[in-house]
Amino acid sequence: MPLVVSQLSIDAHDPAALAAWWAEALGWRVVVDEEPDEDEIEIEPGDGSATSWLFLRVPEGKSVKNRVHPDVRPPDGSDQATELRRLLDLGATRVDIGQGDVPWHVLADPEGNEFCLLRSTPSQLAAASAAQGAASGGAGGTGG
Incomplete structure (x- = not known):
């Protein structure tokens, strides 16, 4: 049986801001957790048609071209x-x-x-x- 992609994880300096930007760009929604964690923000399409994206706080900034x-x-x-x-x-x-x-x-x-x-x-x-x-x-x- 093949693997199932759970989510795409993206490093971010400000996960909330970057998640909000991508949610607006893609027409997706920010997932609201019962116990919010400002270091991890997830977005997903409202209809479940694609894999969700998870924005994770990291201390370092982006320094080279993305590999993905x-x-x-x-x-x-x-x-x-x-x-x-x-x-x-x-x-x-x-x-x-x-x-x-x-x-x-x-x-x-x-x-x-x-x-x-x-x-x-x-x-x-x-x-x-x-x-x-x-x-x-x-x-x-x-x-x-």
Whole structure:
């Protein structure tokens, strides 16, 4: 039986602030515990459709490029340009990690953690994957 991912843990200088920022960016909610711990703040989608994220207080600041980062895509009914403006308005910053000319945007959250904003919406990705599968005789793929 395969492992089940319980949550994604993210080091933070200020877990409450970073959790609130990501909750706003993703449209998720902050999990309210009966006995709150300001050193550990969890966020999750309201519908349970994704693995929750746990923000953990650490004393040191971020010093190098992330080894793991989230890729996010615009929701159906939106587009990359609209979401880029929204994320920048929320406080994300553009980051150059040597990505060159690519169809996604590399950004950083308020504590400097990199993430990528992809181009296609879930429906666009599904349609492209279905078209690619039909053209190649059933093999699907993913893309930005």
